[in-house]
Amino acid sequence: MAIGFRFTEEQRMMAENAYKWANSWLEPQMEELEKEQKCPPDLFIELGKLGLNGIVFEEKYGGAGLGYVETCLIYEAIGRISSGISGGVIGPSQTLCFDNFRRNAKEEHKMEVLPKACTGEYIGALGITEPNAGSDAMSMRTTAVKKGDSYIINGSKIFITNSPIADVMMFYAKTDPQKGPHGISAFWFYLKNARGVTIDKIDKWGFRTSPSGLVTFEDVVIPEENLVGKLNGGVSVLTSGLCTERITLAGSILGMQRACIELSIKYSKERVQFGKPIGSFQLIQGKLADMYCGYEASKWMVYRAADYCDSSEDKHGGKGTDLDLMAAAAILFSSERGTQIASDAVQIHGGYGICTEYPVSRHYTDSKLWEIGAGTSEIRRLIVAREMLRDGFAMER
Ligand SMILES: Cc1cc2nc3c(=O)[nH]c(=O)nc-3n(C[C@H](O)[C@H](O)[C@H](O)COP(=O)(O)OP(=O)(O)OC[C@H]3O[C@@H](n4cnc5c(N)ncnc54)[C@H](O)[C@@H]3O)c2cc1C
Structure with a gap:
């Protein structure tokens, strides 16, 4: 009896094409990018032209409607040139931020954001980790306090991949600090030039083409409707991805x-x-x-x-x-x-x-x-x- 250990012809072709692109477009830039600690500014636009953004997203959002096997194949193909770009720039945007957003955000927000994630106009970032809350993420201290029909955010998130270049950020904050993990909620907002947000780029000896930042929130106003999932239901949003x-x-x-x-x-x-x-x-x-x-x-x-x-x-x-x-x-x-x-x-x-x-x-x-x-x-x-x-x-x- 046969066991399906083989990829289909379509899957092979997809991986091969992604590799050919990465080898001809990305490889020649890599030494310089490493030196300068940056990723190509037009990376996501290029990926958008190739249909490599939003691999698992439904077609109504501009995605390819494929699966996680295909995502792995494409991430592997690009990872042959640089895992720091594949898993260190593309993955954090497309999978950590936008795929979770696709699972949990409101439909009208998805229609607003995801098509641009697929064309490459939007880059995403995900903020969980804080200076004092790494592996123990639930001990995060960033707070979201309700004021009228908004939330006021204070705190900081560290090691946030893509934050120096991202347009959209999903993050988690305590909406009811007394309730521990049951008092955490998920939010999204437009990060670029957001009022009250400062981003300090972090210098690294490894993963140099993946831009990391310390994101500080000082009285940042986020509309209540930008809550992702239920109030105090952030852990379920977080674990879903x-x-x-x-x-x-x-x-x-x-x-x-x-x-x-x-x-x-x-x-x-x-x-x-x-x-x-x-x-x-x-x-x-x-x-x-x-x-x-x-x-x-x-x-x-x-x-x-x-x-x-x-x-x-x-x-x-x-x-x-x-x-x-x-x-x-x-x-x-x-x-x-x-x-x-x-x-x-x-x-x-x-x-x-x-x-x-x-x-x-x-x-x-x-x-x-x-x-x-x-x-x-x-x-x-x-x-x-x-x-x-x-x-x-x-x-x-
Ligand atoms: C380049 C880079 C990119 C990142 N990108 C993101 C991002 O985009 N978004 C985001 O939110 N975070 C991001 N992170 C943060 C990353 O998820 C954390 O660094 C990681 O979870 C570990 O947290 P920490 O660094 O605070 O280490 P700590 O949690 O302080 O751990 C220190 C050491 O103690 C060990 N340890 C901790 N608890 C236990 C335990 N219970 N049992 C045994 N050992 C334990 C750890 O394994 C580790 O060896 C990134 C980090 C880096 C370096």
């Missing part, structure tokens, strides 16, 4: 892994030492074999989780679901394999692997973030173990 975020960002990690392997194979054949290509040395071969196994195993976990999500009616996942387990396990494994694979790739390139001219250097500096951003390895392990220990857990699914 976590699984698809983890799965699709892991797609970008696959791209980084694959690029490191492809570059290392090429270099192992070309670089001659002691009169032989370094690929003829067994210690180099061992690394290549481990890299390949890491990628193949990661790939299986990521696409299996994406396929499971696509075929599930409920894509929210959350506590007590197999989707939560599979999504956390997929990004936990692929990110840790990714760090090892990127490190091996640099090692195979020797001193040249440290030089910015060689793409493995940026894959290496991007790789570590994947064990930290969108929830750390430690938190992912806690989720995997929590789901394994729940009543009714079964290995088969």
Whole structure:
């Protein structure tokens, strides 16, 4: 009996086309972008022309109406050039911000915002993390106080990807601080030039093409109608996106892994030492074999989780679901394999692997973030173990 391990011809073509575009349009810019710590200003407009924004959005919003498998394929294809762009700029806008917005915002707001997210006119950002509330996101201190038909926002959000360039931001704030997690609500607003908001760009040694900022709110007025989901229902909005975020960002990690392997194979054949290509040395071969196994195993976990999500009616996942387990396990494994694979790739390139001219250097500096951003390895392990220990857990699914 056959098991469906293969992508369809359409899926293959889509990934191939995305890669060809990234290789011809993005790759030549990468060294400069890394140096200057920026992403291409016309990135989303270019993606819009190719129909690569809003991959899972319904056609009425201008999306492609496809699934999370296709999203992973495209994020992987672009991640072969840069996971810092694929999962570090595109994912935070299209998946973390706008896909969650699509799930939870009011229909008239979706009609206002999502078509522009698809053309690339709008870039999105998502604000959860605060200086004192990282893994323990529920301890956030940003407040939203009702005044007339508006909310007044005070507080700050740190490490907010895309905030220096974003048009739209979704964020979470305490609307009833006494109620803990049951007193958090989600909001959206137009971030660019918003009154009372300051954005300080953060300098980073890794993930350099992904713009990060500290966003400070000082008496920012947000209309009540910009509440996303129910009042004090922010946790449900937040968790509704976590699984698809983890799965699709892991797609970008696959791209980084694959690029490191492809570059290392090429270099192992070309670089001659002691009169032989370094690929003829067994210690180099061992690394290549481990890299390949890491990628193949990661790939299986990521696409299996994406396929499971696509075929599930409920894509929210959350506590007590197999989707939560599979999504956390997929990004936990692929990110840790990714760090090892990127490190091996640099090692195979020797001193040249440290030089910015060689793409493995940026894959290496991007790789570590994947064990930290969108929830750390430690938190992912806690989720995997929590789901394994729940009543009714079964290995088969
Ligand atoms: C480049 C970058 C981009 C980011 N983009 C965004 C974004 O767009 N939006 C957003 O909201 N956030 C974003 N983040 C924030 C990211 O999600 C947090 O950095 C992450 O959740 C960890 O929080 P922290 O950095 O405060 O670390 P902490 O939570 O302080 O953790 C420090 C260490 O303690 C460990 N730890 C914490 N709690 C436990 C526990 N219970 N058990 C075991 N170990 C534990 C952690 O795993 C970690 O190793 C981004 C971060 C980075 C670096």
